[in-house]
Amino acid sequence: MAIPWSQSMTEHHRWPVWVEAVGFLTLVILAAVLRSGLDYRTAALPEATHLFGGWQVLHGQETHAMAFHPGWPPLSMTPLAWADAMGGLVGARALSAGWGLLTVVVVALTARRLYGSSAGFIAGGLVAVYGPAIHVGTFATQDSLGVFLVATAVHLAMVALTGGRRFLYVFVGLALALATVVHYVALVGALALIEFLAILVIASILSRPRTGADQPSSSFQTPGLLSLVGVLLPLIAVMIPYASIYRADLLAFLQSLVLTAQSDQTGSWQIFKLLRDLLWLPFLMGILAFDWRGRRIPAAGLLAMAAAWLGYQFWNRDTGNLVRLTAYVFVVVAPMAAGGLVTLGQDWGQHRHRWLKGALIGLLALGVIVYVGWSGQAVLAGNRGYWPDATQLVEYLRSHVSDGDEILMEQGIIGRYYLIAHPTPGHTPANIWDTWWYQDEEGEGSGADLYARAIRQGRFDFVVFDYTVSADLDRQLLPVLQDGYHLAITFPSDTSFSPGIEVYRRRSPSE
Incomplete structure (x- = not known):
């Protein structure tokens, strides 16, 4: 109606x-x-x-x-x-x-x-x-x-x-469902829209029908119960399997x-x-x-x-x-x-x-x-400028890293993207570990003691700090690096949030 x-x-x-x-x-x-x-x-x-x-x-x-x-x-x-x-x-x-x-x-x-x-x-x-x-x-x-x-x-x-046309409400629900599985924040807006449509449905049910003489010349097509169901069904059909799988x-x-x-x-x-x-x-x-x-x-x-x-x-x-x-x-x-x-x-x-x-x-x-x-x-x-520019860092690592190397890197996902997803033949590391998670046969986690042990054991060929997301941990590990690693090179970060990008390299047995 x-x-x-x-x-x-x-x-x-x-x-x-x-x-x-x-x-x-x-x-x-x-x-x-x-x-x-x-x-x-x-x-x-x-x-x-x-x-x-x-x-x-x-x-x-x-x-x-x-x-x-x-x-x-x-x-x-x-x-x-x-x-x-x-x-x-x-x-x-x-x-x-x-x-x-x-x-x-x-x-x-x-x-x-x-x-x-x-x-x-x-x-x-x-x-x-x-x-x-x-x-x-x-x-x-x-x-x-x-x-x-x-x-x-x-x-x-x-x-x-x-x-x-009222059938469009089905596509409204489908678009909201797809938006929600793309980014969860869309669900907040979806629920608000559904609540708003539900209020209109209730209002249409409670209002008394107007006669033709009472009706103004322009009108809205207020959604009915089927319209509301049309919005909800695609959202539920997509969200339930999605939530159960993930x-x-x-x-x-x-x-x-x-x-x-x-x-x-x-x-x-x-x-x-x-x-x-x-x-x-x-x-x-x-x-x-x-x-x-x-x-x-x-x-x-x-x-x-x-x-x-x-x-x-x-x-x-x-x-x-x-x-x-x-x-x-x-x-x-x-x-x-x-x-x-x-x-x-x-x-x-x-x-x-x-x-x-x-x-x-x-x-x-x-x-x-x-x-x-x-x-x-x-x-x-x-x-566009709150994270370090890694252009020079990536160029350096692509020319100095060897196949099978292990790297500890702050924001290590960036290294995995540039060095593993876009590998350079002969310079592809085996693993790039983040400063918020590490695991080996002796333990796993993100504590400073765990990283300190791995550094003392020489498990990393390179260590990269930029002091943005784990600055406190970086500074705790600097004294540990003094024994088995040397500061190979420093790059400007091109951001006020980082003093620079430091690359530490494991010392060879002859050093």
């Missing part, structure tokens, strides 16, 4: 097809240019984890990457590994950029559906220039695909909600999330300030969209998803993923912000010429887009 909702403003208009085609092409070109710098630094820890994990899957090896970055390997890792095999790290980042470009288009289509062509271009422009979205779209992890799938689910939900990895990751939340490492006020700096203006513009009475229901759905993700961030307290989380939030905030700008322009230009009203909306939108893009550049720069 359809519940109509009154709409006080003029029906949103669409531009000529050729104008929209040119506009969307311009959006894609703008987004592509802003995402064209793909060789900015060597692989970061999350990138190396995904790429090496995908390489292991392609070669039939067991991977433990899900314990740190849970996601179904065929979707979250394997496509990136294929792209990496064909084009290296730049190829993998290019795949992420491709998903980012599609996200720009889908978000623009969502805003166009809700508020008209002008809003579509505004929303697309906001996503195209948003710093965290550019970061996610040029980072070889599962986030770019996850954001695209969430944007697709949101678009299909808005189409179904604003008079589209339950050990997922439980380990869930435990780490709970421990992070309980550690209270970052105060709520600090998290609020970080989110405020990234989202305050789009959120402010989005609130104005509620002035458009005929679009308050879909705007409420978008706001519910955004609020759920923000609430999760305050619960989780892990600021390391905060910037990437805002990329998910932005795919629902951007259409609202675009609708708010169009609404504001219509209010101010209510008694003015259509061209003057269009110019007013254009200037407002341009100002917001420029501000969002300018303020996001600092975020982009910070998220």
Whole structure:
């Protein structure tokens, strides 16, 4: 049963097809240019984890990457590994950029559906220039695909909600299910959307039917019980087998999330300030969209998803993923912000010429887009320079490591990606151990005593420290290295978080 909702403003208009085609092409070109710098630094820890994990899957090896970055390997890792095999790290980042470009288009289509062509271009422009979205779209992890799938689910939900076919709800559920197995954080938004749709279903059941004379001229196609089931079935059908197959990895990751939340490492006020700096203006513009009475229901759905993700961030307290989380939030905030700008322009230009009203909306939108893009550049720069640049280190190891060598390396997954997944003949190590886990026939774990024993026994041919993720352990092991190892070379890290990259080499018996 359809519940109509009154709409006080003029029906949103669409531009000529050729104008929209040119506009969307311009959006894609703008987004592509802003995402064209793909060789900015060597692989970061999350990138190396995904790429090496995908390489292991392609070669039939067991991977433990899900314990740190849970996601179904065929979707979250394997496509990136294929792209990496064909084009290296730049190829993998290019795949992420491709998903980012599609996200720009889908978000623009969502805003166009809700508020008209002008809003579509505004929303697309906001996503195209948003710093965290550019970061996610040029980072070889599962986030770019996850954001695209969430944007697709949101678009299909808005189409179904604003008079589209009800069978689309099945595809909404499928997109949400795929997004969730790509990145768990999508489940937070999925549950919020499902709860919102359930409220609409209950409202439709409890409301009294209107007569034809009572109904306004425009209406929403309120979802029925079958529509809600259509969303839930694909999600359940995918999530139950996924959770049962990977339950050990997922439980380990869930435990780490709970421990992070309980550690209270970052105060709520600090998290609020970080989110405020990234989202305050789009959120402010989005609130104005509620002035458009005929679009308050879909705007409420978008706001519910955004609020759920923000609430999760305050619960989780892990600021390391905060910037990437805002990329998910932005795919629902951007259409609202675009609708708010169009609404504001219509209010101010209510008694003015259509061209003057269009110019007013254009200037407002341009100002917001420029501000969002300018303020996001600092975020982009910070998220592209927080890990050591290993270019010189990799070149050195590729020329000095011998087949079968054992290496202890801080952020060892980066070494495994460059030296094992992309081996150099005659210079492929047998193992590269991390500074947070080691095992041999005498024990396993991450304690300093365990590493100290292995170093004294000369089990490592090379030891590499960069003092970023395990600086305290590195410094504890330095005195132990003095007997059997010598500092072979030091490289600049090109980051303020590390004093440099130190390579220690085991002394030969003659030394």
